[in-house]
Amino acid sequence: MKYGVAIFPSKELQDKANSYRKRYDPHYALIPPHLTIKGPFEATDTEIKTIVEMLEQIASNSNPFTLKVLKVSSFQPVNNTIYFKVELTPELEQLNEALNSKVLLEADAEYSFVPHITIGQQLSDDEHSDVFSQLTMSNVTQEEKVNRFHLLYQLENGSWTVYETFILGDE
Amino acid sequence: MKYGVAIFPSKELQDKANSYRKRYDPHYALIPPHLTIKGPFEATDTEIKTIVEMLEQIASNSNPFTLKVLKVSSFQPVNNTIYFKVELTPELEQLNEALNSKVLLEADAEYSFVPHITIGQQLSDDEHSDVFSQLTMSNVTQEEKVNRFHLLYQLENGSWTVYETFILGDE
Numbered sequence: 001m002k003y004g005v006a007i008f009p010s011k012e013l014q015d016k017a018n019s020y021r022k023r024y025d026p027h028y029a030l031i032p033p034h035l036t037i038k039g040p041f042e043a044t045d046t047e048i049k050t051i052v053e054m055l056e057q058i059a060s061n062s063n064p065f066t067l068k069v070l071k072v073s074s075f076q077p078v079n080n081t082i083y084f085k086v087e088l089t090p091e092l093e094q095l096n097e098a099l100n101s102k103v104l105l106e107a108d109a110e111y112s113f114v115p116h117i118t119i120g121q122q123l124s125d126d127e128h129s130d131v132f133s134q135l136t137m138s139n140v141t142q143e144e145k146v147n148r149f150h151l152l153y154q155l156e157n158g159s160w161t162v163y164e165t166f167i168l169g170d171e
Numbered sequence: 172m173k174y175g176v177a178i179f180p181s182k183e184l185q186d187k188a189n190s191y192r193k194r195y196d197p198h199y200a201l202i203p204p205h206l207t208i209k210g211p212f213e214a215t216d217t218e219i220k221t222i223v224e225m226l227e228q229i230a231s232n233s234n235p236f237t238l239k240v241l242k243v244s245s246f247q248p249v250n251n252t253i254y255f256k257v258e259l260t261p262e263l264e265q266l267n268e269a270l271n272s273k274v275l276l277e278a279d280a281e282y283s284f285v286p287h288i289t290i291g292q293q294l295s296d297d298e299h300s301d302v303f304s305q306l307t308m309s310n311v312t313q314e315e316k317v318n319r320f321h322l323l324y325q326l327e328n329g330s331w332t333v334y335e336t337f338i339l340g341d342e
Contacts, residue, residue, distance in 0.1 A: 153182060165334070
């Protein structure tokens, strides 16, 4: 089964992201607005039990932190994904490192971690320029507390269901 | 904010439900296939903290149980919702009662609890007869273990995000 680990921002921030995703993100219906901290990986039913224990430990060794949306950015020229850029705090970096350093979770070592909330993807070059130049003018800065992350699994239709929530610093 | 409490069945059962929901359920994109154990209710940020504590207690006082899908049923003549009928086990009944007996969670006392996984709704009368007569011929019986439920909240677009997972019998 395919799993992933993500943070759901506040309802307010999700609503804001969805106002763009509705038009610009083909994944709009597959998962709520989120910040991926561990991209999709395969695990068997046995492996996931060990992974859940690891995630519990990682969560209890982590602290709640402040999620700061800095601005609208784009992954161009790599791809035409537009996103809310989130500040890479030490807490987020540690969380991402912890999730990628463990053996079972196949490290994403080849990518550097750019915390983000996608608001548009698979746009044509023209769409991308239009949307991006519009959005860079809007003020999207926002700060909020994060005290949890979620392990999700993917269904056949591509959508994601939450398997379990992990509370940060929860002993 | 609007909250609800639900069980997500196994990936296998969700995939099966989605094969129908895709065509027959306008809520297909808003939430994964689920069994509602506490329908939508309003709670403030303060109230939800107390509710989370209650849910933790209810979960730890409950035991994992077997979810049995019995057959395809319909709520006609009340409405044109078609669903996988789930056996009302003592565990499910107790869970539903616990969630509805607590003061903050406004009891749904006027309805009797019919555990189900919706696979079609808002169908016209003709669609309903067609689909229902087709589906009653297919064998949908299935049994699986349930050891968790989830508290969800609703976004402005009508979709649901998981707030927290509660493990049954987890002390």
